[in-house]
Amino acid sequence: MMLTVNHSAWDFKDVKPEVAVLPLACFEPHSNYFPVGSDQIIMSAIGEAVAQKLEETTFLLPVWPFGTSGHHAGQPGTVHLRYETLWHVVRDVAFSLHERGIHKIVVLNNHGSAMATTTKPIGNFVVKTAVRQLNYENPGIRTIWVQPFAAGRDKLSELVASAKEEIHVGAVELSLLMHLLPENEWEGPQDHIPDVDPTYLEFGPFRKYSPNGVWGNPSDASRAKGADVMKIVVDETVRYIQETFDHLKEIKEDRGGEY
């Protein structure tokens, strides 16, 4: 069972959800052509599907719409937070849930990339620190983070040849957008995979490496693939979350800790 923000406080008293799902997004250009709120659209759909599919009773939070998109600063439509700000948002939201009895919190840290893993994210890197500190500083809290494209990386790369080379407006992301917004026009940017390691996004702006704002092969996208991407990333994210909480329970119980 899933509660949302359309339920009342008394519904929360009755149901006492066990797990909260907090999706994060970024508000940033998706080339010149596609919505600046693409990540919010994607994370709203993934967040809801994941929260519905988890075994536990869940609380689906609204998508937090702004991330650390400083590498797109100054481009029309970029709204970016400093890393300390996003850290404090995640900290406050998770802590307020914990204080009110929801101790297992899943931060869906934007969609990520099949290039990334469940160990090292791409984008919003500070969320890893935020999650660590929440767990170290608050006994009894169980906060985890995951990026859905990273959770589904192996299956995504069977579906899209360039999946593990893509970061932004590639075939994986664009296919998903086509699936979620079938009425929109999805023509525009050329394929572009920069010849540098993505680590360089920490040293210079996105446009330096990709003048058209693309890091991937959008020409390989299709609406049919989008339906498959959705299924893969939701299933694999749910599987990762469930396994992570199970392992965490074993570790904490073995140590005689409170779970």
Added chain:
Amino acid sequence: MLDKFSSSGDLRNNSPDIAVLGVGAIEQHGRHLPIATDWTQVKEISRRVAEELGALLLPAIPFSMSECHGLMPGTVYLKPETLSRVIKDIAASLREQGIKNLLILNGHGGNFILEPTIKSLNRRYPQFSVLMPAEVWAPVEDSPTIYETAGKGIHAEEMETSMQLYLNPDYVKDDRMDFVPNVGREFLDYAVMEEINPEGIWGLPSYGQTDKGERGIKAQVQSVLKFVEEALEVLK
């Protein structure tokens, strides 16, 4: 209007001179209203205002200063410093792309950090204006003609119940527990809602009606538009 569905190219071609940011809250609203009440209302009002202004509508912030409800479930908050940082970062992002004005519409009465944040931004960046109506939820002229209990409630009361009946009717329940505390609003500086009224209500929700919500939303939009017109004129 430009919004999250617009592209970077749309924004470049239309160069909006004002962005609209709603600040919502996720917090207990008694037995009968959704915890998203403030967020739902401010999203609707922000969208209508942005349409009239041809503005860039930013996604409304869902969470804000809701610690005032104590430990009641369904409440998710940001600390005041966090909300202030968020506003400052959004303002900086808009300045970087050449947008000249930010209109903030505050959907939650407890966000007292917004005013000092805005004042500090306006002093520091004279070429960039951050505007916020003094009382988003009180269109002073129309309020008493719309709401029978105007002035008696501040939370989950006649006005919010009416607006939810209009905007979100499937999620409004029947058990509306009227309660008007015999203390001033400043008591929320000294105690939390849970202590003042464990039912989480301050006002008279039993007076809520759909048509009052519809008229109330329209009046809010008009009062905000009037404020923006005056403020931009004064600041010119």
